[in-house]
Amino acid sequence: MSDEYESGGARPPGPLDGDRGFDLAGRLADRERRDLRRELSPADRVAERAQFAPASGGDLPVLDGEERLVFASNNYLGLTNDDRVVEAAADAAEVVGTGAGASRLLTGDTLVHRDLEDRLAESKQTDRALAFSSGYAANVGTIAALDPDVIFSDEYNHASIVDACRLSGAEVIVYDHCDAEDLAAKLGDAARDPGTTDGSWLIVTDSVFSMDGDVAPLSDVCDLAEQAGAWVMVDEAHATGLYEGGGGIVQREGLSDRVDVQLGTLSKALASQGGFVAGDDDLIEYLVNAARSFVFSTGLTPPAAAAASEALHLARTTDRRDRLWRSVEFLREGLTDLGYEVPGETQILPVLVGDRGDALALADALYDRGVVAPAIRPPTVPEGTSRIRVAPMATHAAHDLERCLDAFREAGREVGVL
Known part of the structure; x- marks a missing residue:
């Protein structure tokens, strides 16, 4: 290489010439096609009803003026606008500050964070919990810090788990969705393979799957893990706060002492922002020191921590959970009676349509009737399984639920899926 180039002069001709940029317009056009x-x-x-602005790109949005019912949110308990949650966040901002100001290992650790983590540990029936800036950061940081040699991952795991597995450098073995027999077979294959016999093994799964509303066979997973000497990690993002004591499926199934790593989010039922990991003292102390997404991130904002803490308290002590489950069963029964197929067993109601065009048309027709419920299509779900994802909130009134069913009846007939 020439002295001129090394000193910042002209670039030498040849292999370095040419356009090596990114054709983003072309990529967008491809996505459009x-x-x-x-x-x-x-x-x-963010509530059970809202006004929306049409897509405006980079321009300032303008609300369309019509209030619509929202059946597309993960705000399952409807706590984002609860006066007690809002007051907790405001008090934390006034007393502690609007931001943590630094990583938790520097000066960003506050009493508000510790209060939240104590409540999370109690609800998850573990020694300790640790709050992260997002559920994504919790997954990526935890799996990277554990540094497993082999990961067994459910094929429908959330994107943050998938990305964490890819980034970990581990050998990733994907087993069929919620299929304990396939997991057992793949654990057996790995035990016989000289390349995977030694080292640490991690089985990771969501508890509630966000697009199907079904539940992982956690008891069977724990049995298989104990036989294989593997650890179990369960992401309770869509379950935290919705079961007895504010826990998730792990608590519902009585598996707190058999699941090594419990993850969750503060941004769904707990009406805030952030994620967490719960487990024994050694796990949490290790993550404090080794999870890069924790060590090198500014701490969760005090208002977010306080809001989540209060929301968890309300999830444990009020009738919000009961109200949610009554609404879920009412909608499931009503949609089924209309002729829709609604699989799953949780607060997530996937209304199967099949064809992606029909699903998009149904979502548009629902929107025109004042109901916001998104179309989910490939690649988020497999081809031929496009659906409308319906997620009620505890704060939807009886007439809101009736209006939702009326919209599905009229829209389904208009689109031709009923």
Whole structure:
């Protein structure tokens, strides 16, 4: 290489010439052709009903003025606007500050964080818990810190788990969705393979799957893990706060002492932002020191921590959970009576349509009737299984649920799926 180039002069000709940029316009056009392009549609509030602005790109959004029922949120307990949660966040901002100001290992650790983590540990029936800036950061940081040699992952695991597995450098073995027999077979194959016999093994699964509303066979997974000498990690993002004591499926099934790593999010039923890991003292102390997404991130904001802590308290002590489950069963029964197929067993109601075009048309027809419920299509779900994902909130009134069913009846007939 020439002295001129090394000192910042002209670039030498040859292999370095040419356009090595990124054709983003072409990529967007390709997504448009494949019906995969999505757009932002801002709302005026996060609650059971809201006004929305049409997609505006980079321009300032303008609300369309019509309030719609929202059946598309993970705000399952409807606590984002609860006066007690709002007050807890405001008090934390006034007393502690609007931001943590630094990583938790520097000066960003506050009493608000510790209060939240104590409540999380109690609800998850573990020694300790640790709050992260997001559920994504909790997954990526935890799996990377554990540094497993082999990971066994459910094929429908959430994207943050998938990305964490890819980034870990481990050998990743994907087993069939919620299939304990396939997991057993793959554990057996790995035990016989000289390349995977030694080292640490981690089985990781969601507890509630966000697009199907079904539940992992956690007891069987724990049995298989104990036979194989593997650890179990369960992401309770869509279950935390919704079961007895504010826990998740792990607590419902009485498996707190058999699941080595419990993850969750603060941004769904707990009406805030952030994620957490719960487990024994050694696990949490290790993550404090080794999880890069914790060590090198500014701590969760005090208002977010306080809001989540209060929301967890309300999930444990009020009738919000009961109200949610009554609404879930009412909608499931009503949608089924209309002729829709609604699998699953949780608060997530996947209304199967099949064809992606029909699903998009049904979502648009629902929107026109004042109901926001998104179409979920490939690659998020397999081909031929496009659906409308319905997620009620505890704060939806009886007439809201009736209006939702009326919209599904009219829209389904208009689109031709009923």
